[in-house]
Amino acid sequence: INRFDYDGDYGTVLNRFLIQAAIDHPLTVHGTGGQTRAFIHIQDSVRCIELALADAPKAGERVKIFNQMT
Secondary structure (H helix, E strand, C coil), X not given: CCCCCCCCCCCCHHHHHHHHHHCCCCCCCCCCCCCCCCCCCHHHHHHHXXXXXXXXXXXXXXXXXCCCCC
């Protein structure tokens, strides 16, 4: 099931801003507002998917969790 997290722990700033804009709530900025985040290049995202598909778990094996940022 897909989730649409908009909280401060799991939600992205974009999700939070969308919810706040939809309910006409002022956009909240945490800290100084000068934080930056790493953006993942589309080629790196595709490569991650390729690696996951190439090493897919066999039937009955546990699912492997991949984190593109680390």
